Amino acid sequence: MKQALNPPLRLSLRTSRLLSLLVLGGIGIGYLGGAIFAGPDGSTPIGFVAVRLIGLFSAVALFIEGRGQMAQAHDAMLDERERALRDKSYVATHQFMILALFGSFLWSIVAKFIDGWMPGQEQALDLLSGFAITSMALPGIILAWREQAADSED
Amino acid sequence: MMNNETSTLHNRLALFRAEAGLSRKELAEQVGVNPQTIGFLERGQYGPSLELGLKLARVFGVPVETLFSLDAFQPLAQQLAATK
Known part of the structure; x- marks a missing residue:
């Protein structure tokens, strides 16, 4: 341990957890909701764009915060x-993302048989962005x- | 012992540190870890690697099994009573 993380950027545990909820809620609702409730022309409703932005700014804050730094250190x-x-957090992230990917894959099969919702090309790109930011x-x-x-x- | 939220590893780190008059920060600097890690070790929330265990034992000048044990240590009061 030759260097230390930058202490002034370290937020309290409570603030970090609050930010993390904003990230998960903002990204989850903003991207998934935006894809499901997209307009006929493929446009995302403004409310979902706002929620996405909240999630994105929270993700940036969390990224430069001490625990985000620790994840990248x-x-x-x-x-x-x-x-x-940190290693455990990456293993858990891997497991969660694989589960999400596998779930999407299963849904893509099931949706064909039950005529369920499937994203269009733009929505699929949005969902991939949300997936990447979450990971x-x-x-x-x-x-x-x-x-x-x-x-x-x- | 690499990872380790352990319930089987007991230690007398807090006792030895208090006797040596060291703060967590001072002890942490001597063994090259974050002071919070000393707190986790003392509370039994983290089991150290063999290397860290040996470094801690070296700071206090005792064998590693004096500092760490798989069996619970006898309370100090009982040990003192037994020696009288």
């Missing part, structure tokens, strides 16, 4: 406990929820 900047925590933000989000509150001496 070089090994030398972390000690063994932090490295273990980038998720390690920091998981770190924020897995971290235990420090005691007074810490």
Whole structure:
């Protein structure tokens, strides 16, 4: 652990968790809702665009915050406990994203038989964007929820 | 012992650190970890790697099994009573 993370960017655990909820809600509702309720011309309703922006700005804030930094940090900047925590967050992210991808794949098969909703080309691109942003933000989000509150001496 | 939210590894880190008059920050600097990690170790919320365990034992000048054990340590009061 030769270097340390930048402490002024480290938000409180509560703030980080609040941001993480905004990211998941904003990205999930903004992109998925925007794709499902897209206009006939493929345009996204303005409300969903606003929700997306909230999710995106929260994701940026979380990305530059301490836990987001930790998710991207070089090994030398972390000690063994932090490295273990970060590795677990990437494993959990991988599992979650694979599950989401597999779920989408299954839906694409089922939707053919039940005449269910399928995204158009623009909506599919939007959904991919949401998927990519979520996969980038998720390690920091998981770190924020897995971290235990420090005691007074810490 | 690489990962480790452990419930089977017990330690006397807080006791040795208090006796040595070291803060968590000072001890952390000596073994090259974040001070929060010392707190996690003391609360038994993290099991150290063999390397970190040996480094901690070296700081206090004791064998590693004096600091860490798979069995719960006898409370200090009981140990003192037994020696009288």
